[in-house]
Each structure stands twice: as structure tokens, then as C-alpha cells.
Amino acid sequence: MSSMQEPSEDREPETGKSYDAVVIGAGFGGMYMLHCLRQQGFSARVYEAGGGVGGTWYWNRYPGARCDVESMQYSYSFSEELDQEWHWTEKYSPQPEILNYANHVADRFDLRRDIHFHTRVNSAVFDETIKRWRIETDRGDAVTAQFCITAVGCLSAANTPDFDGIEDFNGPIYHTGEWPHDGVDFTGLRVGVIGTGSSGIQSIPIIAEQAKSLTVFQRTPNYAVPAWNEAMNPDYERTVKADYPAMRANARARPTGIFFPFNLESALEATQEEREAQYEAFWQRGGLPFLGAFGDLLFEKDANETAAEFARRKIRDVVDDPEVADLLCPDNVFGCKRLCVDTGYYQVYNQPHVKLIDVSKDPIEHLTRNGVVTGGIEYEVDVVVLATGFAAMTGSFDKMNIVGRNDISLKKKWEAGPRTYLGLSTVGFPNFFMITGPGSPSVLANMIQSIEQHADWMIDCMAHMRDVGVETIEPQLGDEDAWIEHVNEVAAISLRSTCSSWYVGANISGRPRVFMPYIGGFPIYVNKCNKVMDNGYEGFVFDRHTEGNAPPKIRNTDRWHVELDMDVLSPAAVAAMRIPII
Numbered sequence: 099m100s101s102m103q104e105p106s107e108d109r110e111p112e113t114g115k116s117y118d119a120v121v122i123g124a125g126f127g128g129m130y131m132l133h134c135l136r137q138q139g140f141s142a143r144v145y146e147a148g149g150g151v152g153g154t155w156y157w158n159r160y161p162g163a164r165c166d167v168e169s170m171q172y173s174y175s176f177s178e179e180l181d182q183e184w185h186w187t188e189k190y191s192p193q194p195e196i197l198n199y200a201n202h203v204a205d206r207f208d209l210r211r212d213i214h215f216h217t218r219v220n221s222a223v224f225d226e227t228i229k230r231w232r233i234e235t236d237r238g239d240a241v242t243a244q245f246c247i248t249a250v251g252c253l254s255a256a257n258t259p260d261f262d263g264i265e266d267f268n269g270p271i272y273h274t275g276e277w278p279h280d281g282v283d284f285t286g287l288r289v290g291v292i293g294t295g296s297s298g299i300q301s302i303p304i305i306a307e308q309a310k311s312l313t314v315f316q317r318t319p320n321y322a323v324p325a326w327n328e329a330m331n332p333d334y335e336r337t338v339k340a341d342y343p344a345m346r347a348n349a350r351a352r353p354t355g356i357f358f359p360f361n362l363e364s365a366l367e368a369t370q371e372e373r374e375a376q377y378e379a380f381w382q383r384g385g386l387p388f389l390g391a392f393g394d395l396l397f398e399k400d401a402n403e404t405a406a407e408f409a410r411r412k413i414r415d416v417v418d419d420p421e422v423a424d425l426l427c428p429d430n431v432f433g434c435k436r437l438c439v440d441t442g443y444y445q446v447y448n449q450p451h452v453k454l455i456d457v458s459k460d461p462i463e464h465l466t467r468n469g470v471v472t473g474g475i476e477y478e479v480d481v482v483v484l485a486t487g488f489a490a491m492t493g494s495f496d497k498m499n500i501v502g503r504n505d506i507s508l509k510k511k512w513e514a515g516p517r518t519y520l521g522l523s524t525v526g527f528p529n530f531f532m533i534t535g536p537g538s539p540s541v542l543a544n545m546i547q548s549i550e551q552h553a554d555w556m557i558d559c560m561a562h563m564r565d566v567g568v569e570t571i572e573p574q575l576g577d578e579d580a581w582i583e584h585v586n587e588v589a590a591i592s593l594r595s596t597c598s599s600w601y602v603g604a605n606i607s608g609r610p611r612v613f614m615p616y617i618g619g620f621p622i623y624v625n626k627c628n629k630v631m632d633n634g635y636e637g638f639v640f641d642r643h644t645e646g647n648a649p650p651k652i653r654n655t656d657r658w659h660v661e662l663d664m665d666v667l668s669p670a671a672v673a674a675m676r677i678p679i680i
């Protein structure tokens with residue numbers, strides 16, 4: 099099948115079949131997992147709700163969608179040939195190019211033949227009598243599998259606020275995370291955008307280019323650092339490709355899984371002039387690495403405030419109207435919410451047809467036939483764009499009926515927040531693995547590296563189980579509790595845990611407030627996973643006592659070995675590392 103062609107939806111439901119593994123999702127996680135399963139001779143079926151591969155990059159087609167991790171690092175690392183043959187055209191890849199890459203990988207490794215598209219998994223229930231998962235889909239499929247592996251992404255369940263009157267609105271309403279594949283032409287239209295996170299900040303300047311008028315409804319301003327995106331520098335590309343594995347290894351040794359220069363010194367110990375010079379240099383470099391300007395930015399409130407004030411000055415330098423600039427200046431911790439990376443965002447507010455409406459004190463009351471009402475005023479628009487984010491980390495799990503031993507559902511178990519061992523698995527759900535599950539670095543590291551490391555760990559574990567003849571694996575409660583305690587302790591030392599972000603589920607009312615990703619850094623996490631494996635799956639229990647609890651023979655995981663100065667897994671060790679996590 100050619101790259102961008104979407105497969106036909108016509109097929110008979112699959113019933114009575116039995117697989118070694120069912121994988122849910124065909125984004126970057128599901129694709130690589132499938133490749134690993136095949137390599138180890140496991141039978142597998144992948145179900146994907148979308149019409150093609152790519153996950154996040156399949157759905158988020160809004161104007162201006164672009165990765166905020168540099169292209170040369172935002173790619174799979176498992177195949178040197180793939181690394182060498184693929185050419186990224188820009189420093190930060192636009193969404194269509196990343197989707198092309200996903201399709202290229204699917205073609206190159208012949209992945210599609212085991213993926214059913216346009217198919218949403220409704221339920222996955224562990225049948226204790228046969229020790230297998232029973233998986234059912236909205237297309238009538240009903241299959242069993244020894245392993246159920248979720249590759250559902252961390253930001254994939256779109257959050258559509260329940261505004262009164264939303265169904266009365268006369269025009270189209272688009273969510274950035276569910277963007278129409280044919281694109282949207284805003285020419286001559288009055289557009290309202292709700293939300294100013296990364297998706298809003300990326301799309302607003304492009305929508306403004308087309309729209310007759312643009313009204314932006316902002317509940318909380320965000321900090322954004324310029325991307326300074328540019329065409330790929332051929333010398334840089336050549337240098338990286340000359341020794342790609344070295345660059346990957348360097349990246350893996352970094353807390354973020356991304357290689358960029360950072361400085362461990364304290365912002366508070368620098369003089370005012372030194373700080374300014376450092377911030378300016380990092381601002382000119384642009385993007386997320388700005389957080390690497392000083393080592394204490396995410397640990398010390400006073401240090402953080404120096405960066406925050408620098409960023410606010412930058413906003414005031416760009417935005418002509420001081421009142422609008424004030425509205426755009428956040429007063430919270432810099433980088434507490436995920437830092438945004440922009441191209442021409444603040445400049446857009448100097449255009450006469452763009453209006454910023456603060457809805458922090460007067461929330462959006464309702465939608466009418468003709469527009470959006472806040473503070474008793476109706477703002478007339480023809481189109482509404484919801485850049486309102488996602489039910490992060492657990493939202494896609496919540497959409498499925500996942501039931502483990504003793505008829506306990508995952509939703510019930512996670513009522514007060516997700517509980518996992520290493521973000522890989524969860525007590526009560528044997529042979530249930532989660533790629534970049536809550537409690538792993540995932541969104542706080544390079545996502546593709548996080549995905550590969552998880553899939554490699556899982557495939558080693560599965561092959562080992564086959565070798566030694568055990569059927570199920572499940573974490574033990576004490577180890578899961580200890581891991582969650584560690585995840586929380588580490589989160590508490592970071593300023594990141596102090597604001598109402600999607601990291602803590604606080605962007606959506608009613609969700610429990612728990613810091614969901616692991617903020618201790620990618621290398622510490624990887625070493626913990628490796629150690630668990632080396633120690634014979636410490637913290638896990640197999641279904642029977644054989645040589646199950648011995649290290650595996652096959653080791654995809656070896657490529658994730660990282661030398662660390664410290665091997666103590668403690669909040670103090672993490673704090674000492676002064677981690678500029680993205």
C-alpha cells in the first residue's frame with residue numbers, strides 16, 4: 099500500500115482467533131511493539147481507531163502543528179538504516195512530515211498487514227480460567243491473547259468542555275486533536291479559538307493569516323519560547339549521521355532523553371548581568387532547551403522567578419498594547435505547565451483583526467447560535483476552534499472497559515489516580531503492559547525514546563517467559579506502592595507539581611490531582627528498569643515458581659544501558675541532578 103493511502107474499512111469481524119499479543123494503538127508505540135513482537139516470532143494483532151498509523155501525528159493536523167523536539171532526535175533509533183535513509187527537511191518537523199515518516203516506517207517494515215484500522219477496542223477482560231485476555235472491538239472482533247499491550251499515547255483523549263449551548267452553535271466546531279483530514283479554510287471567517295496551550299499557540303498565528311477576524315479566549319496565559327525553526331542545516335545532518343548511535347547514547351544519558359546543552363549552575367548564584375547573558379543566549383537558541391539555562395529553575399521558586407521575569411519582558415518587548423501584554427504575561431512558575439514553543443505567537447496580537455479575551459475571571463458561560471458568551475458579552479464568530487487539550491495520561495484507558503483479576507476494572511483501581519509499577523504494569527492485571535504508562539517518564543522525556551525503551555523491556559520479558567515456560571507476570575503490591583511513593587516524592591521536589599496542569603490532571607474538573615509522569619529523569623528510570631530485569635524481575639511475580647525469576651537471555655534492553663554517576667534512586671539524588679526536564 100502506498101504511503102498516505104488509508105486502508106479499506108471493509109472486513110469481516112475477527113472472532114475465535116488467539117494471539118500471543120494484542121496491541122491497542124498504531125502510533126509510534128504500537129508500530130514499534132509490533133515490529134519487536136514479529137522479530138521474536140510472536141503472533142500479534144494491532145487495533146487502531148484511526149484510519150492510518152501515526153497516532154498523535156495522525157490526529158493532530160491543525161494548522162501549525164509541529165514537533166517541539168528537534169527532528170534529528172524525534173525519530174526511532176532501532177534501525178541504523180532507517181536513521182541514515184530518512185531526511186528531515188526542517189529543524190522542527192511539521193506534522194505532515196512526521197506522519198510521512200510514520201507511513202514510511204509502516205511500509206519499510208511491512209507493518210500494516212497485522213493492523214486493523216478504523217477499529218476501536220471496547221473491552222479487554224482477563225479470563226482467569228484460561229489466563230488470557232478477551233478483547234472486543236467496535237467492529238465485532240472478539241479475540242483472545244496472552245498479552246494485552248496498550249500503546250494508546252499520553253495525550254490522545256481530546257477534552258471537549260461541556261459548554262452550555264454547544265449544540266446550538268450555528269457553525270462548525272473543531273478540536274485541534276481531531277482535526278479534519280481535508281484541512282479547514284478560514285478565509286473570510288470570524289474565528290474564535292478557545293485555549294492557549296501548545297496547540298493554541300501553534301495554530302493561532304496561522305489561523306490569523308487566513309481569518310477575517312480572530313478572537314482568542316484565554317483562561318491562563320502560557321510561557322512560550324521562540325522555536326527559531328529553519329531549514330535543516332545539511333552540515334548538522336551530516337555530522338549527526340556520521341555517528342548517529344553516539345548522539346543517541348548522549349541523549350539517553352540526559353534526564354530528558356534529549357541531547358542539548360545545559361548548565362547546572364544556580365541562577366541565584368549568578369550576578370544579574372551573568373543571568374541576563376545566559377538567558378539571552380538560551381533564548382536565542384530557542385525552544386524547550388531554554389529550561390537548561392540554570393540548574394535550579396525547576397527546584398527553587400526564586401531562581402524560577404528570574405527566568406519568568408525574563409520571559410515576561412520578552413512578551414512586553416513584542417506586544418505593542420501594554421494591556422494586552424499584561425494579559426499575556428503568566429504570573430505562575432515558569433515551565434510548570436509544559437513550556438510552549440512558538441513561531442510568531444505574541445506578534446499576532448499586534449494585528450488589528452486579532453482580539454484577546456481574558457476568561458480567567460469570567461469563564462465562558464455558554465455558546466449561542468452566533469458565538470461565545472463570557473462576562474455577559476456575546477462574541478460573534480463563524481467557527482470555533484477548541485484548543486482545549488486532553489484528558490492526559492489516563493483518558494484513553496478510561497474509554498475502554500479494562501478488567502483484571504477478581505472483576506476489578508482499571509477505572510475503579512485508578513479512581514484516586516493511576517497506580518503502576520514502573521509505568522509498565524499494574525497489580526491485578528496479569529500480562530497487561532502499558533507503553534509509556536503513567537508512572538514512567540513518557541511526556542517528560544523524548545517520547546520516541548521512551549516508547550522504544552518500554553517496548554524493548556517488554557519484548558525481553560515476554561521472550562524470557564516463553565523460554566522458561568511461565569504464562570503470566572504481574573507486579574507485587576508492595577513494589578507498586580513503593581514505586582508510586584517514589585514517583586510522588588520526586589514530583590514534590592519539583593516546582594512542576596505546584597500548578598494546575600494536565601501533568602496533575604487539574605486541567606479538567608473532577609479528575610484526581612496526582613502527578614502522573616515520572617519526573618526523576620530518563621537515565622535513572624532506565625537503570626531502575628534494567629536492574630529490575632537483572633535481578634530476575636524484582637517486584638514481579640510469575641504464575642509459578644520455575645527459573646522465572648532469573649535474568650533473561652535475550653536482551654533488546656542492553657542498548658539502553660546508561661552509565662550513571664549515582665545509582666541511588668531517591669528524591670535527594672534526583673534533586674542533586676538538577677534536572678531541566680522538558
Ligand code: N01
Nearest residue numbers: 164165166259293294295296297298317318436485486487
Ligand atoms: O492542551 P493544553 P494543548 N475554558 O491542556 C484551555 C503536547 N503538544 O493541546 O490552562 C477556557 O496545554 C486551557 O486553559 P487552562 C504538549 O505536551 C505538543 O495545547 O487549563 N479555556 C489551556 O489554555 C502540550 O502541553 C505540541 O486554564 C479552557 C488550553 O485550553 C500538550 O500536548 C503541540 C477550557 C489547553 O491547553 C497539550 O497541549 C501541541 C475552558 N473550559 C501539543 N478548557 C508540540 O510538540 C481548557 N481550556 C509542539
